[in-house]
Amino acid sequence: MASGTKASDTKPDHGIGAAHDEHGPSRRDFITTAALGWASVGGALALWPFIQQMNPDASTQALASTEVDLAPVKEGQAITVLWRGKPVFIRNRSKAEVEAAKAVSISDLSDRSARNDLMPDSAAASDQNRTKKDNENWLVLVGICTHLGCIPKGQGLSDQRGDFGGYFCPCHGSHYDTSGRIRKGPAPRNLEVPPYEFVSATKIKIG
């Protein structure tokens, strides 16, 4: 035994923190460290349910998809629907708006990623990557400013649509273009394109 020699004759061993001698850590040091280590593992494990309970539960995650009929939305009109508690902007863009969106070169954008949930982050922020082929007039976006979460203006007919003709967030002044890409202001990212698909010619399913 390393301990139990001279050092402990003069200095009685009271447990935790005691019993160091010239032979290095004692058996008691080992037991103390191991016990504290094990107790902290247990403590950390016990903490997990207390943290995890705050995340969205399965029933919230299950409310995942919404179907939307596009037939009543004429060119130049827009509707807003709710998906997972978030507003989704659906716009039937005019020819001019589509042209304007396509004309922008990627190098002029501050966020060059498509931000399309169905594409990898590396996809370029071209208008093609943010819409569906043959349905380029339809722009579908999560209507939440990527800055701090306000709902940008631009869906209503009389709304201010910002310097780039798309959306304008009045909270801290972010301007989005007709493809929902950030062009000016504090927002860091383009408006997100949610996962959606055309289930028929005039119907989409979001989520």
Place this chain on the structure above:
Amino acid sequence: MSDHESNYTPKGAFAKWMDDRLPLMRMMHGQFVDFPTPRNLNYMWTFGGILMVMLVAQIASGLVLSMHFQPSAAAAFDSVEAIRRDVNYGWLLRNIHAVGASMFFLAVYLHMARGLYYGSYKAPREILWILGVIIFLLMMATGFMGYALVWGQMSFWGVTVITNLFSAIPIVGEAIRTWLWGDFAVSGVTLNRFFSLHFLLPFVIAGVVILHIWALHVVGQNNPTGIEIKTKSDSVPMLPFAIMKDAFAMAVFMVLYAWFVFFAPDYLGHPDNYIEANPLSTPAHIVPEWYFLPFYAILRAIPNKLGGVLAMFGSIAILTIIPWLDTSNIRSAKYRPMFKWFLWAFFFTVVALGYLGGKPAEGSYVLWARVFTAYYFAFFCLIMPIVGLIETPSKMPRSITDAVLGGGGSMAGAAAAAAAEKR
């Protein structure tokens, strides 16, 4: 003051019996009756007591409000309206609580300004000061979550904007945000947990307040001269001297508080919060409660999301290290001819940021917010360290007694005097 002994003498058999078992009265007597307080304290020293009373007022009124409040997205707004209209005296209790939050912040800002002006953050009061900053942070969290409970438009969008701040954190930000919400957007789930935390935090504050006062009573109070108590004639017992002064200031403060409660309960709030929360429409102009405006202005002054968030949290976090940023060993700004003006400019800056935070984030408002934000940080990072090194302090009294009674003579070199002060 840690060496101050209570001169409590138990009166009667029960008091004596108790004193041998739990000397609570002895401790209270020593700390709050015959505790030596500097004889020259001015009215800026009364806000600590006022803050304690405000905490009790918030806990008492909050407790009774919670007996009527319903923390769900469907019922919260209506239950607050019911409190205002139907519950017996609900209008009064709600006003006491809502106005109380504002008065609480008013008092804490004055309390902190006092600390900055008289150098109360300097050795040996660093821990005392840091505990104060922690209380301030907890108060901000409590006030923010309380405002959310009303579930009006400003509540909802304020929560949205502030919780979204966390999404600026690289990599884990979005996960943290969802965790805070408990949903994919701010919802009734969020409201429910905010209610729990809003109920809990004031008691956490009360706990930290006890540590704050403990730390205060170990090192003793600072005073307008910034010179420590040296002799018996420098101090007076807390009761009746300091307590009476506190009581008078409190009465004046309560008049102001009551005036708002009875005559202008909504003056400090925003009318949009009487519109029920609507997740589909953001108000044209989101503003937080007035007491958060300076920090909101700093957030918006930086044209980058992560940068803005860091600047906003940094503007509060930096307060914890000012005991080490300030290089001067003179405590009171009264004897610091240069620093004094920079400090007044700082106070002006905070008020100006508060004004700008309430304006739309455009044009010259943003420009000015940037100028003042720059000064805010320069004050702590440049002015505090540099001025302390280059400034020549003005003539200081020899002691607190001299300062009060005008007993003449300066110390040979005020800086030397203050150096002797340092423990």
